[in-house]
Amino acid sequence: MSRSPDPHGTGEGGGREGHASPPPSFDAEILALLPQLRRYSRSLTRSDADSEDLLQDCVEKALTHRAQWRGANIRSWAYRIMTNLHLNTRRALARRPSLGIEAAETTAAPIAVSDPLERNRLVQALEILPKEARAVLMLVAVEGHSYQEVADIMEIPIGTVMSRLSRARQMLRQTLQEENVIHLRSPR
Amino acid sequence: MSERRPVSEADLHAYADGFLDEADRKRVEDHLAENPEAARMMSDLQAQNEGLRNAFAPYSVSRASDAQLVAGPSTTAKSAMPRRLTMAAAAAFIFALGGLAGHFIPMAFEKAPTLTAMDALPQEASNAYLIYASEVRHPVEVFADQEAHLAKWLGKRLDIADLKVPNLQSVGFKLVGGRLLPVADKPGAMFMFENEAGRRVTVLVGRNGENRTTSFRFASTGGVETFYWIDGDLGYAVTGDIPRTLLQQIAEECYRQFPS
Incomplete structure (x- = not known):
């Protein structure tokens, strides 16, 4: 995201009401x-x-x-903060049992392409991933971050991004296969 | 062709994630056609991506408390600010938002006066967008070639003396046209704009009855984002399926241009 030097409101807002x-x-x-x-936060954690x-x-x-924000990419910067907080903090583990993603059903309705049952399995399978690999996969x-953006966010080499991504996907595949769910789109 | 690079695992990931250009896509597709195991893996990766996106998409929403969350930990004082001052900080923040876009009256806590009829504004705006922006031949009633008539007609129906159609050329959008539609049970105006890539945004203007409060918010439903605000007795909503920063620019531009 490019930030132009144009500060908002210079045109008309200067010195309104004496607020600095x-x-x-x-x-x-x-x-x-x-x-x-x-x-992103929900995709990293186990509960709402x-x-x-x-x-x-x-x-x-x-x-x-x-x-500390240098005026560069605020989106990547915010993602970096969240990623670091998540990776560095040991959150209350079984504060409540993993509820899967049911809660999502009561919020906005996504375009439901995949079978909700299989979607739940997929989300549950995320729990087996190492935190770092899960973060890369979610990013x-x-x-929708590029591999380079993920490397910047996590401050790791792009090769590490690729190996974590590969690992996460491989682990998910394996787990879902073990559960006899090979293709999410397959009729059964 | 022998000069083509062999397909690596990284290429497969990049293909699944949509990061390859056309030549590389073709290269991977040829590879998949010849390698059933790679094709199975690709199918799994794509299904994973789709499943994960669907699973978490519902969480990408704004909450009414978001403004307070951002204002909460103090934007002016340092960390040790007493709780009761957070309201003041929140007010300062909303005020700062006002500075961003023009001249808002500070407001926007959950306990603040509700927006009554205008509560429905973002939903109506998003519905109007979904219904009309996808129309190819009849997206609007009056096209841009009759802009003066459009402004005069809608101004009359909304009882706005000098309604002007916003000019969004500076952000790369040109007018498609406009139509009359109900907003909060009263006659409202919808203007539609389009950029060179054919992406459309709609700008809704509605009468806000007796309500004089003003706020500045996002709403997000089904992938469509709406940036809306209420200024005196008019409500505005800018809706589109475009990056939010761009939508915000458009909203700011509209705010600047609409009479208050």
Whole structure:
């Protein structure tokens, strides 16, 4: 994402109401990123509660460390914060049993392509992945980052991105095959 | 061809993730055609990707508490800010948002006055987008070649004296046209814009009755994003299936241009 030097509101907003206005674009951009960060957070964690905790920690950290943001890619920066928080923090493990993804059914309806039963199996299979490999897979498959972006976010060489990605996918394949689910799209 | 590179595992991943250019896609497809095991793996990878995206897509939503979350830990003072001050910080943040886009009245906590009829605005905007933006021949009632008539007609129906159609050329979108439609049970206006790639966005304008509160929010439903705000007695919604930063630029541009 390119950030032009154009600060929002120079045109008309200067000095309104005597507020020494902080650069508003930072908060606004974090706010705009929240839905995708919420999705990423949920894809890393085992429950909605853990996910919201991680999201809150991430936002808090982003705001308190805003000075570290160099004006480059705020999206990658926010993803890096969340990834590090997740990898470095030992979260309350069995705070509640893994509920799978049922909760999702009550929120917005996605375009349901795959069988929900098999989707649950897939999501449950994520639990076997090492945290790092899971993060890489989610960044690529769900969040749509390029391999280079993932390397930047996780601060690892791109070769490591590829090997973690490969490992995660291989483990998922194996697990799903063991459970006799080979193709998610297959009729049965 | 012998000069073609052999297909590596990394190529297979990049193919599944859609990162290859056409030549490399062809190279991988030829490989898959000759290697059933690789083809099975590809099919699994694609199914995994699709399954994971579907599983987590429902979480990509804005919540009403998001603004507070961002404002919460203090944007002005340092970490040790007492809880009761967070409201003030939140207000400051909303105010800062106002600075971003023009001149908003601070507001937007969950306990703040509800938006009544305008609650439905993002949903209506997203519905209108889904229904009309996909129309090939009749996306609008009045096309851009009659822009002056369009503005005059919709201005009259909405009782807005000098309604102007926003000009979004600066962000790469040109007017397709507009139509009359119900917004919050009253006559409302929809303008549609299109960029060179054919991506469309819609801008909805509706009467906001007696409600004078103002807010500035995102909503996201089924992959369609809406950026909406209420300014005095008018409500606005900008909807599209485009990156949110771009949608925000468009919203800011509209805000700047619409009379308040």
